[in-house]
Amino acid sequence: MSYMENHIQMRLDPRLLVPGVKTIISVALNYYPSKQASGLSMYAQGQDYHEVVRERLHQLLEALNVEGRCFVDTAPVLERYWAWRAGLGWMGRNTLLILPHHGSTYFLGELFVMAEADSYDTPLARSCGDCHRCIEACPMGAISETGIDARRCISYLTIENRGPLPQELTLEDCFYGCDRCQQACPHLQHAIPTSEEAFLPSKEILEMSPSEWKNLTLEQYQHLFKGSAVKRAKFDGLKRNIEACKFHPE
Ligand code: SF4
Ligand code: SF4
Secondary structure (H helix, E strand, C coil): CHHHHCCHHHHHCHHHHCCCCCEEEEEEEECCCCCCCCCECHHHCCCCHHHHHHHHHHHHHHHHCCCEEEECCCCCCCHHHHHHHCCCCEECCCCCEEECCCECCEEEEEEEECCCCCCCCCCCCCCCCCCCHHHHHCCCCCEECCEECHHHCHHHHHHCCCCCCCCCCCECCCCECCCHHHHCCHHHHHCCCCCCHHHCCCHHHHCCCHHHHHCCCHHHHHHHCCCCHHHHHHHHHHHHHHHCECCCCC
16 A cells, blocks of 8 residues: 555645646546445446546546546545545545445546636535444454554455465455445445446356356456456455455355
């Protein structure tokens, strides 16, 4: 996660990233899947969100007819912060942006625009109240009142981490990412399935059985995950995760 420390000044001051920027427009695109292949986190069921969200942002920029640039999770931009500032949602104890009545299953993107807006939105206050369900649901004890310890987070360990998995870690059915702190959140109960077909799993991925996952070959991996965010873990990383996964009986 050391990349978070890169370009820290640009993260803190967007005018260093895009000189002349006057307004940041934050957008959120729903990925809550109506059908879900086991083994994969909700966000990784379909095509890589970077391309899908980027295309939508370019369409929006064109419709607004203003000069600007689009960003999706690849530049030093504090996405959750700007989405919060834009009034899209509030930061939950699980550190995710929670959209009121919609939950946290949203990809974020930004337009950096060279024009002033007529008016600006107001940030929302955190509305977790006395709820601690995400903290209680985390099997690694990674969430506390001060945030998430990424080194203990299964999402980090199964996606970004290039080393071995901790010996004490058992993966229960999900070998790419972890949704437990999202699933535990009462706000997810109101989630509406995405209408974006690109975020849904292919028939082939849906039909994979535990034994087929266990015997996954490089050729299958390349075919199944062409254009998918799952490639982030690389073939070796995915195989490492699958080996550590205690699949439910077929
Ligand atoms: S993604 Fe999983 S491991 Fe990470 S903080 Fe949430 S519940 Fe814990
Ligand atoms: S589970 Fe509860 S504490 Fe955690 S983010 Fe959701 S509302 Fe907040």
